[in-house]
Amino acid sequence: MDLQTATDIIPIRPSLTYNSKLLCMGSCFADRMGQKLRENKFQAMVNPLGIAFNPVSLFKLIEIGLDQSSIQPLKHPRLAYSFSFDLHSQLSFRSEEDFSQNLDKLKAQFIPHLQQLDFLILTFGTAHVYERVDDGRLVNNCHKYPANFFSRRMLSPDEIHEAFFQTIKPIWEMRPELQVILTVSPIRHVRDGLTSNSLSKSILRYACSSITQKESRVSYFPSYEIMLDELRDYRFYKEDMIHPNELAEGIIWQRFIENFLDEASFENYNKWGKLRRELAHKPLHEWSEEYFIFLQKLKIKLENLSKNALNLDSELQKVSESLDHWQIKYGTMQKK
Numbered sequence: 001m002d003l004q005t006a007t008d009i010i011p012i013r014p015s016l017t018y019n020s021k022l023l024c025m026g027s028c029f030a031d032r033m034g035q036k037l038r039e040n041k042f043q044a045m046v047n048p049l050g051i052a053f054n055p056v057s058l059f060k061l062i063e064i065g066l067d068q069s070s071i072q073p074l075k076h077p078r079l080a081y082s083f084s085f086d087l088h089s090q091l092s093f094r095s096e097e098d099f100s101q102n103l104d105k106l107k108a109q110f111i112p113h114l115q116q117l118d119f120l121i122l123t124f125g126t127a128h129v130y131e132r133v134d135d136g137r138l139v140n141n142c143h144k145y146p147a148n149f150f151s152r153r154m155l156s157p158d159e160i161h162e163a164f165f166q167t168i169k170p171i172w173e174m175r176p177e178l179q180v181i182l183t184v185s186p187i188r189h190v191r192d193g194l195t196s197n198s199l200s201k202s203i204l205r206y207a208c209s210s211i212t213q214k215e216s217r218v219s220y221f222p223s224y225e226i227m228l229d230e231l232r233d234y235r236f237y238k239e240d241m242i243h244p245n246e247l248a249e250g251i252i253w254q255r256f257i258e259n260f261l262d263e264a265s266f267e268n269y270n271k272w273g274k275l276r277r278e279l280a281h282k283p284l285h286e287w288s289e290e291y292f293i294f295l296q297k298l299k300i301k302l303e304n305l306s307k308n309a310l311n312l313d314s315e316l317q318k319v320s321e322s323l324d325h326w327q328i329k330y331g332t333m334q335k336k
Helices: 028-039 055-065 096-115 157-174 194-214 223-230 246-260 263-279 289-306 313-335
Strands: 021-026 043-046 119-124 128-132 150-154 179-184 218-220
Touching: 021 028, 021 055, 021 096, 028 043, 028 119, 028 246, 043 096, 055 096, 055 119, 055 157, 096 157, 119 194, 150 194, 157 194, 179 194, 179 223, 194 218, 223 246, 246 263, 263 289, 263 313, 289 313
Parallel strands: 021 043, 021 119, 119 179, 179 218
Antiparallel strands: 128 150
16 A cells, blocks of 8 residues: 655656766755765765855855856944855855955855856745845845844745846856756745745745746756655654654655666665765774775775766775774784
């Protein structure tokens, strides 16, 4: 008896591979999925310009990274740091000089990666936005300013649609073959209640649909739908009943990998999963010859897998150091 309603997922073509250059941007859920990509040795850059929850602020970050949108740091009147309303608070610094220097460093990493990019993965968190009352500009983060400094409204699907194509146009001129993957974060924004959250997510989902219908280079991955329909139980949430727990994240991640990765890379992904467990192995008897043989075999497996576009240099170095350590400390003992 099937106790779940499976979500339809349309595989992308071309598929992701271990040779693909990836960029994940968006809400904190983008951080979580990006972290899993990096843990599994994919060539992914994750939120290099910080978190953005609403799509328009997310697109603005891309424009900032491309130097197509100027940004001037402000001095916070109460917290005494330099910041920008266009950037998350994690990109706030002690002085304007520190702010400018760090932003320049981030751009210097962002642009070369974008020039080689194969897949851009964008996660939309909410359609709710805040705008400054004094000049009407939309902000990415309120930086603990008083509530009366802002007005709050909901983006429209048309605004998201238009802003997306305005931002992506110069990137496609640079990388015509670039594929974009859109997803809606399964994290609930319940500050204004579940009804408001449902409306917000509906707007994001409609905007994603209108974009994918217009452009074949854009695909949709249903993170939100998997959480809402397949995992419709509070046992899949953290204690705050808002964020997906580790089990839910793992299920969403697995659905992504199964559907968006090519066959050869999926096989290597599974091999790497087994090797990760072996690398975490704690020997019962570190001095035993059996452990030395285990390390030798593990090194060979890592060397073989590293030939398939996985960067395993740090793991190989660690195992080599363990082999050297064993030979120095226990080798003579074994010969006796």
